Amino acid sequence: MDEATWTRVDELIAARLLTRDEDFTAALERCKRAGLPEIQVSPAQGKFLQLLVRLLGAKNVLEVGTLGGYSATWMAMALPIDGRLVTLELDPKHAKVARENFAAAGLTETVEVRVGPALESLKELVSELAAPFDLAFVDADKAGYPEYFQLSLKLVRRGGLIVFDNVVREGRVLEQGSADASVRGVQKLYELLEAEPRVSCTALQTVGVKGYDGLALALVVR
Numbered sequence: 001m002d003e004a005t006w007t008r009v010d011e012l013i014a015a016r017l018l019t020r021d022e023d024f025t026a027a028l029e030r031c032k033r034a035g036l037p038e039i040q041v042s043p044a045q046g047k048f049l050q051l052l053v054r055l056l057g058a059k060n061v062l063e064v065g066t067l068g069g070y071s072a073t074w075m076a077m078a079l080p081i082d083g084r085l086v087t088l089e090l091d092p093k094h095a096k097v098a099r100e101n102f103a104a105a106g107l108t109e110t111v112e113v114r115v116g117p118a119l120e121s122l123k124e125l126v127s128e129l130a131a132p133f134d135l136a137f138v139d140a141d142k143a144g145y146p147e148y149f150q151l152s153l154k155l156v157r158r159g160g161l162i163v164f165d166n167v168v169r170e171g172r173v174l175e176q177g178s179a180d181a182s183v184r185g186v187q188k189l190y191e192l193l194e195a196e197p198r199v200s201c202t203a204l205q206t207v208g209v210k211g212y213d214g215l216a217l218a219l220v221v222r
């Protein structure tokens with residue numbers, strides 16, 4: 001089995017299970033035209049995030065790492081009319097494309113894009129005593145994951161969920177003494193999750209159109 005098979009199975013999953021869902025191809029095309037890296041979640045993962053929004057009855061969603069707004073669109077489309085999604089992005093070019101996508105999807109009133117280093121934006125959200133979030137999706141620079149976890153924990157309510165993308169990276173998470181700051185960031189995240197009694201966690205290895213990777217889930221239990 002190889003990536004070609006995983007990709008075809010992802011296509012089967014989308015063709016069978018996502019046909020009644022909104023088609024966000026236009027959003028992907030806008031990202032592509034703007035030259036953004038094609039590293040957004042897969043359609044099946046976007047739908048998974050959307051199901052989490054619905055399972056949690058989420059009204060307030062936080063995203064760390066917007067890119068062109070693809071994952072945010074999946075999540076925001078499941079929010080109630082008074083729901084809000086705040087998404088944090090360092091690169092103004094990415095934020096601009098994302099705002100165009102949100103406008104095209106009728107989500108301008110629902111989604112707020114904050115441009116700047118996520119670390120600063122998260123600290124601002126903490127100091128603003130922003131309404132507690134029901135769900136956080138962490139998907140920006142992997143070196144920052146330890147700090148994004150600690151700050152998200154201040155922002156997500158009890159019973160809320162923090163999801164981390166890219167916690168396997170083709171098994172590179174196993175590399176001891178890695179020179180790669182992304183790998184070290186994810187390894188540190190696992191240590192923090194292990195030591196943190198306020199969360200109950202698991203991580204799932206995934207294959208698909210994005211190769212071999214994984215998602216970690218941290219439920220805030222107290």
Ligand code: SAH
Binds near residue numbers: 071072091144
């Ligand atoms: N969640 C998106 C993909 C995000 S890709 C989706 O699935 O559609 C990661 C994004 O994080 C990139 O757009 C990158 O510019 C952004 N990023 C990288 N470092 C960051 C930082 N320090 N603060 C905020 N965003 C950052």
Ligand code: DHB
Binds near residue numbers: 039040139
């Ligand atoms: C990269 C980042 C991601 O968030 C992802 O899901 C895949 C790849 C990257 O920076 O290469």
Ligand code: MG
Binds near residue numbers: 041166
């Ligand atoms: Mg990712």
